[in-house]
Amino acid sequence: MSEPDIPDLVLISGPEQILAQRAVDTVLTTLRAHDPEVDVVKLPAVDYEPGALGVHASPSLFGGWTAIVVEDFDEADDALVEDAHALALDPPEGVTLIVRHKSGNRGKRVLDVLKKAGRVITAPAVKSDRDKVSFVQQEFKDARRQIEEQAVTALVQAVGKDVAELATACAQLVRDTTGKVRTTDVETYYGDKVETTGFKVADAALRGDTAEALRLLRHALAGGLDPVPIVAVLAMQLRQVGKVASAGRASSGTLARDLGMAPWQVDQARRTAQGWDGIRLGRAIQAVAAADVEVKGGVRTGTAVARDPEYAVEMAVLAVSRERRG
Template sequence: MNESSALPQLVLITGPERVLAQRALSHVLEALGSSHPDAEVIRLDALEYEPGRLTMDLSPSLFGGHRVVVVRDLVEATDPLVDELSDVLKHPLDDAHLVVLHKGGNRAKRVLDAMKKAKAHVIEAPAMKSDRDKSAFITNEFRIARRKITPEAVRALLEAAGKDTSELAAACKQLVDDTTGVVDENVVATYHSGKVEATGFRVADAAIAGNAPEALRLLRHAFASGLDPVPVVAVLASQLRQVAKVATAGGGRSAELAKQLGMPPWQIDRARGASRGWDGVRLGRAIQTVAAADFAVKGGGRDPQYAVEHAVLEICKQRHAPPERG
């Protein structure tokens, strides 16, 4: 999107991922600004829209000049804005561009259909929900900056800042701006060690490896940092399921299994390593233990933190139990 001439007068940015949508908008405005440096950018908030404003802003000015009208949060649009947009889209714009942002869904569908019918340029901003999506996002952030980040560092950064995409993007930018060379797990730990230790991922890693003292130390640190027992149990369950899934998937290259199982390649490698020393029976027992802890931390028990500690110790016990023989 380097040449503004490649952009039609109508641009639709659709999808719930705010970081991607904002970046798309920035790229569009930058592209338009390259050929219209004096263009006036007018931003309209759909929720606070004043009837008649859109029509006025898109009307040719007596003084000339190009206008770029940005309509944010179309999903919140009132009927007057939907009606005005629908009318505007029936005719070519005069020395103006219209950029509309929509978070997704069927709200204001009449406008969406009209924009697509008018051959609007559509930019997707899909939600990044899975670890695979977020891992790809991190890797791409460093690729754009012409920097390298190791798979272990990707995972550590995901653990430290992966809940919120905006925070994840900011963490990537900080590492790009403040460091040189390849970013590895140690570099991430320098900037985010407190956050990483306070997550359930480190607890799960230690428990699945059978390291009870370390698992308990990390767990108590996480609780002292204010982490709720519920997400810790969720991570324990998720990590055990990943180990079981990878262990039963057979051999093959990590990249191939990643596509088959919907997991990032680095997650496949870690799960493979974690699966050594486990068998199906003991994994099943560990998963059942975590299921009981899940019930306890969601109201079924008196002491949620004790329930998690018990689950962690039981996982470690199963890791060191003699293998089941048929």
């Protein structure tokens, strides 16, 4: 058995790669504090050779600690499952087994041993805007820095497509700014990306500002933004307005939990909903649904064919803006 603060077995469970890698790094940092010369062995499941775990777990002639990182264990073959199970049941002295498992039940009996006898670290998926907002907030909390709520929103809208890029953006703002991070700071570092995001196009369209919506749309398209995510954002914003408008007068926090949204999204949707009624909102949703079909290739029935995707998204933006103005 290892020392109390040095784990023999570690299970890192979940699909989010950046969180999983951070978990591995944290464990390795703990091991290096115990043994600066720790030997780190990485074994991808896809390339596993039978018996390799046992070989790497064997005592070294020179002593020292060994960390074995098994990657993508959810893709393990039978040989790896058998070898990992044997090692997990009887971990040798001076060895830490770190298993990364994205999801599913592959290797369940190994996972059960790790959960019972080892340290479990989760790496949950960061997919929705709500997840990304929480991720950014935690990044700044861990860095002991404050960030405005609207700055969080702007950052997610600017670079939230990729979680790794979002983490890098948070680190840059922490490193290169002082005091509370504000929306102007995000605009300074990521202004071009904020300008070319579909969120600003949707915001302008939903408040009926046709000229601004078209200006932002054409800027976004000229910058290479695909029409598909723009239509997706339009649809999402309209759905949120509909859900919030029909959900009653509960607090933002309560509605956020009930509707699967972030509190700031509830507040934004409430403000936007003040200019809409159910009939016009329904027509706008129908227009965006039709554009969604067209930007994804459309359907061919008789002589009907899909329009140009950029034309389709422009017509959707115009339709939404027109319905908002009544």
